[in-house]
Amino acid sequence: MTSMAPGRTKPDLSFLLDRTSYVLRTRMTAALAEIGLTPRMHCVLVHALEEERTQIQLAEIGDMDKTTMVVTVDALEKAGLAERRPSSTDRRARIIAVTEEGARVAARSQQLVDGVHAAALDSLPEDERDVLVRALSRLVDDHLATPVESPQPARRVRQRTK
DSSP, rough: OOOOOOOOOOOOOHHHHHHHHHHHHHHHHHHHHHHOOOHHHHHHHHHHHHHHHHHHHHHHHTOOOOHHHHHHHHHHTTTTEEEEEEOSSOOTTTEEEHHHHHHHHHHHHHHHHHHHHHHHTTSSHHHHHHHHHHHHHHHTTTTTOOOOOOOSSOOOOOOOOO
16 A cells, blocks of 8 residues: 655654643653643733733743733632732723732742743753744744734644543
């Protein structure tokens, strides 16, 4: 039986990026679970600490829809790590403020995330680490900076269920 599939002449960049991204996310998720956080919770805490931001701004940074953002902030509030407060600059807006405990947890979660990233880069020969990061940064800042609108939206990788 012969294959009707076309022969591949170039590396499958989509597969390589998707697979590395997926495995990196699973490792980050596992590391953050050790301290009771999800990657989304980590994202909200870290970015809310940088400056006063609304829930909508944080959702955009974390690429979350409105419902996911509400659930994430509810979980952070329940854990005593963040709270919704009126903005100091716009009394109509509400911001996500990180509590003192939330700041401590965010510092620890950032250490864990940095460790996952370092482990991935450390698996490469030293001379390839900076090259990879520079190349990916260039793609993100230039050619792949903006998603393309299409009639059929691109699907995100489905998470496996246990």
